Amino acid sequence: LVGFVIRRLGQAIIVLLGLTFLTFFLEHLLPGSVARAILGVRASPAALAAFTHANYLDRSLLLQYGHYLSQLLHGNLGFSYRLNRSVWAVLRDELPRDLVLVGSSLVLAVVIAVPVGVAQAVRRNGLVDYTATGVSFLLYSMPSFAFGLILIQIFSIQFRLLPPEAPQQPSVNGMLLHPSGLALPVITLTLISYALFSRYMRSSAIDALAQDYIRTARAKGLPERLVLWRHLLRNSLVPVATLVGLSLPAVFTAGLIVEQLFNFPGVGLQYFLAAEQTDYPVMLGITLLVGLATVLGNLLADVAYAVLDPRVRYS
Amino acid sequence: MRAIRRERRTHPHPSSRWRRSGGQGTMAFTVILAALALVAASCGKSTSPTASSSPTIFSTVQPPSGSQTTGGTVTWAEGPSATPNYIFPIASSSYFSVTNLSQLQALLYRPLYWFGNNYTASVDYDYSIGQAPVWSNDNKTVAITLNAYKWSNGETVTGRDVLFFYNLLKANTSSYGAYVPGYFPDNVASASASGQTVTFTLKQAYNPTWFLYNQLSEITPLPLAWDVTGAGQAAPTGNATNAPDTTPAGAKNVFTYLDGLSKNTATYANSPVWSIVDGPWTLSNFTNTGEADFVPNPNYSGPQFGAPKATLAKFEELPYTSEPAEMNVAKTGPNNLTIGWIPSAQVPQTASVLAKGYNAYKFFTYSINYFELNMHNPKLGPVFRQTYFRQAFQELVNQPGWDTAFQHGTAVPTYGVVPTVIPNPFADTTETARPFPFPFSVSKASQTLSSHGWKVSTDGRTPTTCQSPGTGPTQCGASIPAGTALEFNLDYQAGPVSLDQEMKDLKSEAAKVGVILDLTTHPFDNVISTATQCTAGDAKCNWTAENWGGGWVYSPDFYPSGEELFATGAVSNQNNYSDPTADALIQATTTAPTSTAQTLLNEYQDYMQQQLPVVFQPNVAGNPVPGGLTIVSKKLGGFSVNAFSYITPETYYLTQ
Numbered sequence: 001l002v003g004f005v006i007r008r009l010g011q012a013i014i015v016l017l018g019l020t021f022l023t024f025f026l027e028h029l030l031p032g033s034v035a036r037a038i039l040g041v042r043a044s045p046a047a048l049a050a051f052t053h054a055n056y057l058d059r060s061l062l063l064q065y066g067h068y069l070s071q072l073l074h075g076n077l078g079f080s081y082r083l084n085r086s087v088w089a090v091l092r093d094e095l096p097r098d099l100v101l102v103g104s105s106l107v108l109a110v111v112i113a114v115p116v117g118v119a120q121a122v123r124r125n126g127l128v129d130y131t132a133t134g135v136s137f138l139l140y141s142m143p144s145f146a147f148g149l150i151l152i153q154i155f156s157i158q159f160r161l162l163p164p165e166a167p168q169q170p171s172v173n174g175m176l177l178h179p180s181g182l183a184l185p186v187i188t189l190t191l192i193s194y195a196l197f198s199r200y201m202r203s204s205a206i207d208a209l210a211q212d213y214i215r216t217a218r219a220k221g222l223p224e225r226l227v228l229w230r231h232l233l234r235n236s237l238v239p240v241a242t243l244v245g246l247s248l249p250a251v252f253t254a255g256l257i258v259e260q261l262f263n264f265p266g267v268g269l270q271y272f273l274a275a276e277q278t279d280y281p282v283m284l285g286i287t288l289l290v291g292l293a294t295v296l297g298n299l300l301a302d303v304a305y306a307v308l309d310p311r312v313r314y315s
Numbered sequence: 316m317r318a319i320r321r322e323r324r325t326h327p328h329p330s331s332r333w334r335r336s337g338g339q340g341t342m343a344f345t346v347i348l349a350a351l352a353l354v355a356a357s358c359g360k361s362t363s364p365t366a367s368s369s370p371t372i373f374s375t376v377q378p379p380s381g382s383q384t385t386g387g388t389v390t391w392a393e394g395p396s397a398t399p400n401y402i403f404p405i406a407s408s409s410y411f412s413v414t415n416l417s418q419l420q421a422l423l424y425r426p427l428y429w430f431g432n433n434y435t436a437s438v439d440y441d442y443s444i445g446q447a448p449v450w451s452n453d454n455k456t457v458a459i460t461l462n463a464y465k466w467s468n469g470e471t472v473t474g475r476d477v478l479f480f481y482n483l484l485k486a487n488t489s490s491y492g493a494y495v496p497g498y499f500p501d502n503v504a505s506a507s508a509s510g511q512t513v514t515f516t517l518k519q520a521y522n523p524t525w526f527l528y529n530q531l532s533e534i535t536p537l538p539l540a541w542d543v544t545g546a547g548q549a550a551p552t553g554n555a556t557n558a559p560d561t562t563p564a565g566a567k568n569v570f571t572y573l574d575g576l577s578k579n580t581a582t583y584a585n586s587p588v589w590s591i592v593d594g595p596w597t598l599s600n601f602t603n604t605g606e607a608d609f610v611p612n613p614n615y616s617g618p619q620f621g622a623p624k625a626t627l628a629k630f631e632e633l634p635y636t637s638e639p640a641e642m643n644v645a646k647t648g649p650n651n652l653t654i655g656w657i658p659s660a661q662v663p664q665t666a667s668v669l670a671k672g673y674n675a676y677k678f679f680t681y682s683i684n685y686f687e688l689n690m691h692n693p694k695l696g697p698v699f700r701q702t703y704f705r706q707a708f709q710e711l712v713n714q715p716g717w718d719t720a721f722q723h724g725t726a727v728p729t730y731g732v733v734p735t736v737i738p739n740p741f742a743d744t745t746e747t748a749r750p751f752p753f754p755f756s757v758s759k760a761s762q763t764l765s766s767h768g769w770k771v772s773t774d775g776r777t778p779t780t781c782q783s784p785g786t787g788p789t790q791c792g793a794s795i796p797a798g799t800a801l802e803f804n805l806d807y808q809a810g811p812v813s814l815d816q817e818m819k820d821l822k823s824e825a826a827k828v829g830v831i832l833d834l835t836t837h838p839f840d841n842v843i844s845t846a847t848q849c850t851a852g853d854a855k856c857n858w859t860a861e862n863w864g865g866g867w868v869y870s871p872d873f874y875p876s877g878e879e880l881f882a883t884g885a886v887s888n889q890n891n892y893s894d895p896t897a898d899a900l901i902q903a904t905t906t907a908p909t910s911t912a913q914t915l916l917n918e919y920q921d922y923m924q925q926q927l928p929v930v931f932q933p934n935v936a937g938n939p940v941p942g943g944l945t946i947v948s949k950k951l952g953g954f955s956v957n958a959f960s961y962i963t964p965e966t967y968y969l970t971q
Binding site: 030031032033034035036037038039040041042043044045046047050051079081082083084085089093094145149152156157160163164165168170259260261262263264265269273275276277278 | 396400401407408409410411488489490492493494495496577578580581602603604605606633634635636637639640641643644646647651837838839840841842843844845846847855858867879886887889
């Protein structure tokens with residue numbers, strides 16, 4: 001397993017380099033000049049030239065990319081000329097808040113989806129199954145912005161029970177002091193993720209229930225509770241583990257709509273704005289981060305396979 | 316790097332002072348309630364006011380209800396993802412924004428001259444540190460006496476503080492966002508300060524009004540305590556002859572130091588540098604998400620000279636990630652947001668927002684709105700250089716119709732290069748009194764093209780072509796070969812719904828006279844950076860028409876003389892417009908004596924209305940908030956609107 005992890009990490013570096021390369025060159029295909037975009041219509045030619053030179057933009061694309069990599073190796077992710085902050089500061093300040101928001105949603109979604117999925121499988125084609133399936137389809141087909149707006153309309157505007165925006169405190173501790181503000185964005189993300197996870201869980205559990213080892217366990221007289229807990233649950237979790245692993249990058253990006261709707265400035269929103277406003281340093285910094293999360297998510301999913309299913313071996 | 320984090324606020328944020336109508340509900344309760352409410356909603360029941368009622372939109376500030384109180388917190392909505400991020404008043408182009416200048420810096424560091432109060436585009440000496448400038452030497456020398464305002468460190472604001480600004484600017488022109496080569500400070504031959512007076516001797520005579528509104532308007536006195544090149548250094552005295560700013564190299568070093576400090580936004584609220592203010596407010600909190608909280612400057616000396624002192628306990632500028640995010644908070648009422656806005660696209664929801672306790676206003680900035688045709692485009696530049704074509708194209712723009720249909724009545728047509736919707740002394744009253752010479756008329760546009768040698772196509776698909784090349788009065792014009800087709804790309808900002816609707820309508824109307832527009836959209840920054848000055852041979856000169864959705868706000872160049880916009884080669888003349896008569900008129904308006912200045916300005920704007928150097932489109936309301944209606948709590952008194960989006964929360968008070 002250790003060798004496998006080392007190999008995957010080695011591949012990750014190549015993947016990350018490829019990602020930054022693609023992002024860098026694709027962004028440069030957009031029309032217009034970066035200096036003019038950043039400095040605006042009032043900028044004098046001298047100011048444009050000074051900005052272009054100071055930001056290495058008067059070099060060839062390859063040289064610019066090489067300069068970026070060189071800075072990266074020195075631990076410098078760059079400086080955002082749009083935000084007047086270093087990229088590191090942007091990530092350091094906003095990532096923890098995103099982790100709380102999307103991380104808690106992910107955990108909640110799994111915690112709800114797994115037992116519901118199992119219950120649906122066990123009571124297949126019954127009232128519980130039909131009801132849960134209907135709810136899942138409803139949630140899964142609903143765009144997050146629409147769902148969020150409905151929640152705000154009901155809980156914030158109509159009944160004034162919860163704030164329409166996430167806590168505005170810049171730190172995680174500050175956010176946690178005002179948990180009521182987290183309720184609606186977390187519910188929005190949770191229920192939409194739940195819909196997907198529960199469908200997978202149901203399907204996986206139905207497959208597992210048809211396996212010989214379940215029939216054998218029941219034939220041996222093992223109580224149903226133990227059959228489900230020891231034999232069904234563990235074996236059904238493999239596809240869900242994959243999904244959760246692949247959801248890790250979503251921590252940084254899936255929150256975009258929710259960030260916009262619930263006034264929660266996070267990494268997803270910064271990436272969107274950076275792409276719109278040709279803020280290369282921020283865009284490349286977040287690309288690196290998402291790439292890293294993707295690789296790590298896959299790695300975690302693979303490790304989870306091995307843990308959940310001893311038959312899976314990596315050499 | 317951000318070294319300081321504020322875990323707690325001295326005052327709770329709207330999220331934490333959220334007002335509930337009931338007690339703490341459990342999650343189970345809320346989920347059940349949600350289900351019930353969804354059912355209720357699906358049955359068509361609603362307790363909200365309907366959007367179909369006609370809300371009253373005011374154009375003048377309404378008195379508040381209730382009696383005045385002292386203290387309290389007023390919250391104000393920043394634009395979506397437009398948060399202040401640069402505190403040093405000499406901002407480079409990257410940070411030269413209304414957000415930074417008007418909504419952060421001006422609250423702390425008062426400009427030498429204050430413009431735009433009471434919704435008029437003129438100087439307000441009560442709010443200005445400088446008294447009216449005194450001219451001599453045939454308008455080549457101007458002396459300014461400063462009111463003896465106090466810095467919060469106890470020092471007096473003097474002429475030397477103006478000189479400090481001038482020295483820094485002169486040594487760092489390329490780092491200043493409003494710098495125009497040849498103008499301030501290049502046009503100053505010498506500058507000196509003595510006590511409360513600063514004197515500029517100019518290289519030539521200038522129109523005094525123009526110089527006040529477009530040159531002196533850029534000055535913000537800076538405290539000598541900032542005249543250092545590093546932390547811990549002793550600041551020079553006013554009489555010191557070896558102060559760092561007195562040499563170009565020293566001034567560069569001071570600028571580098573202050574610019575560097577300004578790049579560390581985390582330190583703004585607690586900085587010993589930035590806390591030295593002469594304005595009515597000091598910064599108490601500044602977060603990395605863009606929230607700026609202000610408390611009154613206890614040492615503010617403005618009241619001695621006619622400027623009011625704050626009575627609020629706190630003024631908070633709150634960031635929003637999107638228009639819906641701000642609207643959702645506004646819909647919960649003024650307890651959570653005192654001053655906000657309703658985006659144009661959501662104006663139909665105005666009634667439901669006003670029912671929460673707001674008044675709605677339609678306020679504009681001193682600006683014009685337009686989009687540009689590239690007159691150096693290798694293929695169609697010669698067509699765009701024809702005045703008759705620009706006139707015909709303008710007649711395809713249905714400005715009143717767009718306002719009604721797409722802007723929901725929140726816009727006004729742009730009919731000239733000098734704004735008219737805000738009262739100002741510069742608009743030509745004769746021009747504003749007469750009808751716009753090029754109103755929406757497809758038939759007139761068709762007639763104009765036909766009479767200039769074009770074979771007008773009316774099938775909506777085939778482009779109109781030039782069939783009579785040449786420079787005669789009935790021919791297409793210089794450098795336009797026979798067969799040239801009127802088909803080109805019009806690129807506009809992606810995102811705003813109303814702009815998208817307007818451009819699609821223009822495409823439809825233009826097609827009726829065979830002007831075939833290929834519409835594309837790009838993010839704002841791409842559009843604005845594609846519309847760039849160029850020569851016909853440049854690869855970057857292939858653009859034909861670019862529309863970034865906004866035109867030009869005359870600030871801090873408050874005098875609408877156009878030397879930055881329409882003079883040949885001017886820095887913001889993106890579409891390469893060039894006309895010798897226009898150049899001469901612009902030059903005359905900037906240098907004329909006071910006695911003839913307005914006559915020349917009238918001549919200039921009348922000429923430009925015929926010239927149409929750009930394509931005029933409706934100007935959308937939005938002041939001091941982003942585009943749309945301004946909403947203000949009915950419990951807020953002292954609210955006023957500045958023509959240039961400066962805000963004066965020191966006049967605000969809450970009522971009960």
